Amino acid sequence: MASVALDADPADLVSMRGHVTALLAEFLDRKARTAAAHELPSEITETLRDFLLFGGKLLRPLLCVTGWHAAGSNGGLRPVLQVAASLEMFHAFALIHDDLMDDSATRRGRPTVHRVFTARHTGGHSERAAAHFGAGAAILIGDLALAWSDELLHTAGLAPRQLACVLPHLDAMRTEVMYGQYLDLLTAGRPTADVDAALTVVRYKTAKYTLERPLHLGAALAGADRTVLGACTDYALPLGEAYQLRDDLLGVFGSPAQTGKSALDDLRDAKATVLIALALQAASPAQADRLRALIGNPRLGEDGATDVA
Amino acid sequence: MASVALDADPADLVSMRGHVTALLAEFLDRKARTAAAHELPSEITETLRDFLLFGGKLLRPLLCVTGWHAAGSNGGLRPVLQVAASLEMFHAFALIHDDLMDDSATRRGRPTVHRVFTARHTGGHSERAAAHFGAGAAILIGDLALAWSDELLHTAGLAPRQLACVLPHLDAMRTEVMYGQYLDLLTAGRPTADVDAALTVVRYKTAKYTLERPLHLGAALAGADRTVLGACTDYALPLGEAYQLRDDLLGVFGSPAQTGKSALDDLRDAKATVLIALALQAASPAQADRLRALIGNPRLGEDGATDVA
Structure with a gap:
């Protein structure tokens, strides 16, 4: 088990990021050794290792540690890090399931998981069979990551009381993010001028999932009461909305070299973002028609995207 | 919370099946009310309700109750049922993810989840967009079912000691079944005469997942020791293999009216079953060539299937 210095400072986020990364590497190494001992394929743990250890900002883990620290840092740091x-x-x-559903080509500047497994299966199979294999592998590797996120929690060494405080927040977080993803799927391909509908998706997919719940989980580990949890919510929700609105802007106007994502994906998928809703509201009827014609076109190129912008 | 009579007999499997179904219905009703209160779509809980409450044999839940009973029935029955x-x-x-990966059309005599959601999205969208929506919805509804299976466990009212005994079996079960699914995906489309390779998939996908782990989970709830858990394994693994071999036979020779599944799916997908491995071993070179040409053909019809048989 990775050791954490007793005097480690939870406010030192660079050091916290290093500890979280080390725990993930250690967990996946253990899984890789178990798979090898049972002669099971190694590409599953290798893929998750590549995905988890390179390029992630670790925003949610750092907010979890911060929530624990803000609520009084009660109990040991080691279980909180896990x-x-x-x-x-x-x-x-x-992300692995999201990239598959959006059929995104890149993530963090590298090919997405379903694309990597599609490419692995190209030799000797039809294009259709390779894509089918890539999609299936991404579904299963995502499923395994979900199951393993549980295993990390189960083996964190939490006191029974901590576990009881944390699980309701975890259950709520998962339900919220999955409903958010479903709303996103439901509205994709239907660009709308309805800012409220777009904001609802933002609240479920980002504000609650990325900001509020990680803070709640950390705070709950320190035994936070309703007042502290409420303060986390008041801080997290507006910040989460701002974070997503910025991400939507970067998704269209950002440089792929900086974001690691194509500047075309959001437009091709006709994501019902607040940005698009506001653009449709501000557009003349002719401009709105042109926007609707360009957004959601899977063959949208750089020229069309420049036209949208 | 559904009440369970104090004198309910865990060996009365018909009554146990009724209690488990009632708990699932109650859980999904609560989720449906929460979704309605937040103006979230109702089709997610409706789909899971249809899927869970009609036609399942509830084999794994009944084995879990049986494992608990066999290990001494210590503690209350109500948490065991949950x-x-x-x-x-x-x-x-x-099953929802498996049906999507296999692109199966029916399950338990009804359309599969991805097909239902594809059909819902047909009006006003291209065929490609509708299939994309159906696949995305099935991924998310499956993900939610996985998260909700955890929530059912978290809220079962287990004693901390019970929870600590159960979680390692749960974590092992999930990892095993997902590796099994991946092996299945990896070998699909490559009919092989290798019986051992086919049996490995059977062990992970069925013998351990369907038989051994449900018994272990129930037995662990009653505080079973290594000897009892070992006896569960000795009973479960050969029975699980027999169960899958029978299922493979039914998959090719069974009547769709009885199995609720098409008799063509396994052959079209070229599942690397023990049945196919033995058929290839027993075939003459000309017969083996003909088998390999027919198996895995997505347009395989009833005539070709009869030819295989």
Whole structure:
């Protein structure tokens, strides 16, 4: 088990990020050794290792540690770091499935998981069979990341009371993010001028999932009461909305070299973002028609995207 | 919370099945009310309700109750029934993703989840967009079933000691079944005469997942020691293999009216079953060539299937 210095400072986020990364690496190494001992394929743990250890900002784990610190840092830091690591494993699950549903080509500047497994299966199979294999592998590796995020939590060494405080927040977080993803799927391809509908998706997919719940989980580990949890909510929700609105802007106007994502994906998928809703509201009828024609076109190129912008 | 008569007999499997079904219905009703209160779509809980409450044999929940009973029935029955219900919710997750990966059209005599959601999205969208929506919805509804299987376990009212005994078996079960699914995906489309390779998939996908682990989970709830857990394994693994071999036979020779599944799916997907491995071993070179040409053909019809048989 990775050791954490007793005097480690939870406010030192660079050091906390290092500890969380080390815990994830250690967990996946153990899984890789078990798989090898049973002659099971190694590419599952290798893929999750590549995904988790390179390029992630570890925003949710760091917010979890911060929530614990803000609520009084009661109990040891080591179990908190492992709960934080379990949030990053959960996030890997969410991104792997999200990239498949959006058929995104890149994530963090590298090919997405379903694309990597499609490419592995190309030799000797039809294009259709390779894509089918890639999708299936991404579904299963995502599923495994979700199950392993649980295992990290189960083996964190939490006191029974801590576990009882944490689980309701975890259950709520998962339900919220999955309903948010479903709303996103439901509204994709239907650009709308309805800012409220777009904000509802933002609240479920980002504000609660990325900001509020990680803070709640950390605070609950320190035994936070309703007042502290409420303060976390008041801080997290507006910040989470701002974070997503910025992400939507970067998704269209950002440089792929900086974001690691194509500037075309959001437009091709016709994501019902607040940005698009406001653009449709401000557009003349002719401009709105042109926007609707360009957004959601899977063959949208750089020229069309420049036209949208 | 559903009440369970204090004198309920855990060996009365018909009554146990009724209790597990009632717990699942109650859980999903509560989720449906929460979704309605937040103006979230109702089709997610409706779909899981249809999937879980009609037509399942509830084999894994009943084995869980049986394992608890066999290990001495220590502690209350009510929490055991809820853990049993969580296994059925987990199984819904596994089947929904499995049907999507295999692109199966029917399950339990009804359209599969991805097909239902594809059909819902047909009006006003291209066929490609509708299939994309159906796949995304099935991924998310499966994910939610996995998260909710956890929530059922978390809220079962287990003693901390019970929870600590149960979680390692749960974590092992999930990892095993997902590796089994991956092996299945990896070998699909490559009919092989290798019986051992086919049996490895059977062990992970069925013998351990369907038989051994549900018994272990129930036995662990009653505080079973290594000897009792070992006896569960000795009973479960050969029975699980026999169960899958029978299922493979039914998959090719069974009547769709009885199995609720098409008799063509396994052949079209070229599942690397023990049945196919033995057929290839027994075939003459010309027969083996003909088998390999027919198996895995997505357009295989009844005539070709009869030819295989």
